[in-house]
Amino acid sequence: MSGTRLYKNAINIGGALIFGLLLSIFITLFVNSLPSIRKYGFDFITSSIWDPVFEKFGAFPFILGTILTSFISLIISIPFSLSVSLFVAEYYENTFFSKIFETLVDLLAGIPSVIYGLWGFFYVTPIVRNIQIKFSVPPTGVSILAASLILSIMIIPYASSIAKEVIKLVPIDLKEAGYSLGATRYEIIKNVIFPYAKSGIFAGILLSLGRALGETMAVTMVIGNSIQLPKNIFQPGNTIASIIANEFTEAVGELHLSALIELGLILFLITLIINLFANFIIKKQELGI
């Protein structure tokens, strides 16, 4: 009896702590960004001038850069992460080969982001430079495109590992029923596996989006850190996470610091909104089944 109670209490306290922590992060960010919120108000989000010397701060280029890199990388990574998860969970389930492949893909998640950054800097940016020359835009190499490419590789394991688990969970009876009706493998995947596993697959994709939104080091090394508004994805840009990492240590002025913290608050809110939206979609789909 007392063991049960102890256990329950421990869980309650743990849960409350996590919630309290989240709340206190939000409050800290909010309180510290008050000077900037008071001074710039809503203009902070829409203005695209970032001038620490004359203390004019507008976050639009960074918000745009964050959203662009995250969604482009998501679009690039989805086909790969889906095929990886189908490969290991459906086509070659429990074979020696798929075990090795699974480990390798999971290993992608364990590589420190600075190594992705270095690799991207020396290997991906020259490729992007060649593309830029073909499109006759300034061949800077570092650009939103380069950052998106690196990010897309980084987030594949996040989406694929969850997708593969839910694909494995699809009841064998359902699949066998499909086969007995003469369905091909493609039809089974399309009409049985995807409908059954879609909320899980979607959750995995959103987890990877969360990772892409917050990635700092690798992006900073290949995005070009330009504070101007990018006109297309071949131009250098900047993300919220990388401008914070770049300017925080040497930010002397109170407003500069406060503006950087407000950027953190915005990133926090973007992540929160996306997660809430994801929960909403998953709930809706579950009800649909």
Add this chain to the structure above:
Amino acid sequence: MIKKILLVIGLIFAAVRLNAQTELIGAGASFPYPLYSKMFDEYYKIYSVKVNYQSIGSGGGIRQLKAKTVDFGASDAILNDEQLKEFDGEILHIPICLGVVVITYNLDVTHRINFTPDLIADIFLGKITKWNDERIKKVNPKLSLPDLPITVVRRADGSGTTFVFTDYLCKVSSEWKEKVGTGTSVNWPVGIGGKGNEGVAGLVKQTKGAIGYVELTYALQNKLPYGVIRNKSGYFINPTVESVSEAGNVKLPDDMRISITDTESKTGYPISAFTYILVYSDLSKANDKMNYEKAKTLANLLWWMTHEGQKYTKPLDYAPLSKEAQKSAEKLLKKLNFDGKILLK
């Protein structure tokens, strides 16, 4: 058994207390970090005073000093009057060495490229966009400059290097002063940003026709090409440890809060600056843990750094203080006190 454990615990506490008495804590600029860690290591060997220095950046160093969590701060930038008012007491800028910024580029040329101040300003303003521009050709008659677009590379992270460089540009170009200004991070009109010296150097190395600025130390150790710059007196000066020390050999104000970019010195290299250690002149105000003994230790350390310690600058490619600067540092150090009691005679 219990006695033994107590003894061990007692010893640990004793060790911690012993350490606490001789350990100084500092935080700030990352640019002089290699030099400081060498100096502090040598100082520990001689006087067994431990100095714990965290290179968290000048901005962080200034904040920590204000928050009274460190014994001294370090900064590449000078605090302005407004910033100084925010402190609970007078802050001294003790010069330790000089930081130098060089212009590096990626271009196949036979000689070093000559730059005039207005050329540098106009390139970084985005007004000169090709290497074979007439104005570049004019000061480099011997070089065959290619028809290549100039890609400007600058620091993406806030840094003392950027502060020194933009401070120089402000002095030589009124347009720069009006549009961009001086700061550790500024609103760059053109260019791409690299993180740290290595980020800028990496981007320059990769991009044909790129131009950027890095610290001299970094350029020398990585064998990067760098340009020769015309100073205020009209001479083209090669950045060397000597020409930089010379830049600081000018008439200096008592508080040492001076920018020596675009120096008056005839043989001085124009883009350099002092890097400082920041301390409260009344060290009793530094933090709660400060006491007379500790204050005395800190004063001795600073004296050593500006005198005997200077011999560690050149091997690490930092420029030592000139005679003039050393004298000013001495004057400042003699103002150090603990609640009114002067620490150095």
